[in-house]
Amino acid sequence: MTATACGRQAWRQLIRSTASNLRQQQPLQPRFAFSRQISSTTRSLPSRTATRSPFSLLRQQPFAQRSYSSQGQPPPPRGSNNQVKFWPFLIVIALGSGGYILLVNRRKEMPPTTDQSTPAFSPADVTVLFVLGGPGAGKGTQCARLVRDYHFTHLSAGDLLRAEQDRPGSQYGQLIKDCIKNGAIVPMEVTVALLEKAMREAGSSKFLIDGFPRKMDQALKFEEVVCPARLVLFYDCPEAVMEQRLLERGKTSGRADDNAESIRKRFRTFIETSMPVVDHYETENRVVKVDATPTPDQVYAETQAKLKKVLGDKL
Numbered sequence: 399m400t401a402t403a404c405g406r407q408a409w410r411q412l413i414r415s416t417a418s419n420l421r422q423q424q425p426l427q428p429r430f431a432f433s434r435q436i437s438s439t440t441r442s443l444p445s446r447t448a449t450r451s452p453f454s455l456l457r458q459q460p461f462a463q464r465s466y467s468s469q470g471q472p473p474p475p476r477g478s479n480n481q482v483k484f485w486p487f488l489i490v491i492a493l494g495s496g497g498y499i500l501l502v503n504r505r506k507e508m509p510p511t512t513d514q515s516t517p518a519f520s521p522a523d524v525t526v527l528f529v530l531g532g533p534g535a536g537k538g539t540q541c542a543r544l545v546r547d548y549h550f551t552h553l554s555a556g557d558l559l560r561a562e563q564d565r566p567g568s569q570y571g572q573l574i575k576d577c578i579k580n581g582a583i584v585p586m587e588v589t590v591a592l593l594e595k596a597m598r599e600a601g602s603s604k605f606l607i608d609g610f611p612r613k614m615d616q617a618l619k620f621e622e623v624v625c626p627a628r629l630v631l632f633y634d635c636p637e638a639v640m641e642q643r644l645l646e647r648g649k650t651s652g653r654a655d656d657n658a659e660s661i662r663k664r665f666r667t668f669i670e671t672s673m674p675v676v677d678h679y680e681t682e683n684r685v686v687k688v689d690a691t692p693t694p695d696q697v698y699a700e701t702q703a704k705l706k707k708v709l710g711d712k713l
């Protein structure tokens with residue numbers, strides 16, 4: 399009876415904590431994060447149950463005390479000793495299987511995961527342009543003009559991360575803060591989930607995804623689960639020019655990363671981690687490269703001309 403009670407209690411706790419973990423995840427709802435959470439919970443089952451039942455029962459009653467010879471009663475037939483030792487295992491296995499089925503059924507009711515190969519948005523309905531370039535190349539400046547003239551919805555990954563960082567109760571706040579200060583890339587699960595959520599909320603059919611993907615894993619995951627991008631608009635700019643622009647912007651921006659030390663780290667991340675993303679899309683002929691050195695008007699004129707050529711009516 400003790401083992402049964404312990405087993406039931408352990409399962410109730412497990413199911414309660416899984417449900418509460420999932421409720422806590424809801425603000426972001428990364429479709430692939432659910433599968434990770436479930437599988438990690440499932441992986442932890444054997445050790446949790448094992449510490450509770452059979453071995454702890456045996457420990458409570460040492461072999462020396464498990465004697466049938468008291469009061470002159472005859473010893474039980476051979477084999478009955480084994481039955482006493484094994485029933486807790488059977489109960490644990492039965493409870494384990496029941497709980498596993500419960501979790502699997504629960505999983506079926508959840509939002510789809512990456513096991514599904516279809517992205518959330520079809521490129522037939524939604525046009526996504528990734529906007530890349532080094533820090534301070536002028537991505538945001540050019541996006542604002544494209545929004546004005548072509549009614550794109552502009553989603554800046556950096557802005558979404560900063561908003562999540564400041565959201566009261568966010569479990570990612572400190573992580574995002576540290577990454578931004580050090581010019582490091584926030585784990586893709588967070589950024590992809592924020593972008594997917596923002597795209598759903600915007601309900602638009604044309605998106606500029608600014609400052610993303612910064613790393614190959616983000617690029618692959620986004621195109622797999624959210625939407626394949628039509629092209630990458632890449633703003634090419636020398637480091638010295640970008641540095642000057644960022645230091646100037648830093649005088650008023652209030653951004654924690656517009657300072658000499660963070661800028662140096664951001665440049666490094668850009669070269670080592672983000673340029674390979676541009677190179678990847680280049681091999682697929684999906685990059686539209688624009689010289690970001692001249693004035694904003696000149697950069698925009700080249701942007702428009704090149705996008706019109708490639709996108710036609712889709713612009």
Ligand SMILES: Nc1ncnc2c1ncn2[C@@H]1O[C@H](COP(=O)(O)OP(=O)(O)OP(=O)(O)O)[C@@H](O)[C@H]1O
Pocket residue numbers: 531532533534535536537538539540556609643644646647690691692693694695697
């Ligand atoms: N073509 C340009 N010539 C001169 N200054 C520019 C040009 N484009 C943008 N700027 C200025 O440079 C700074 C950085 O521009 P912007 O914020 O658009 O860059 P960004 O690539 O979006 O930067 P980040 O990656 O840090 O978000 C801003 O102060 C902006 O006004």
Ligand SMILES: O=c1ccn([C@@H]2O[C@H](COP(=O)(O)O)[C@@H](O)[C@H]2O)c(=O)[nH]1
Pocket residue numbers: 533554555556557559577578579580581582583584585589608609610611612616655664
């Ligand atoms: O996909 C992304 C985009 C951005 N970050 C982090 O945010 C900062 C600032 O980004 P901006 O585009 O300059 O606003 C960037 O340096 C990264 O730390 C990210 O992790 N992932």
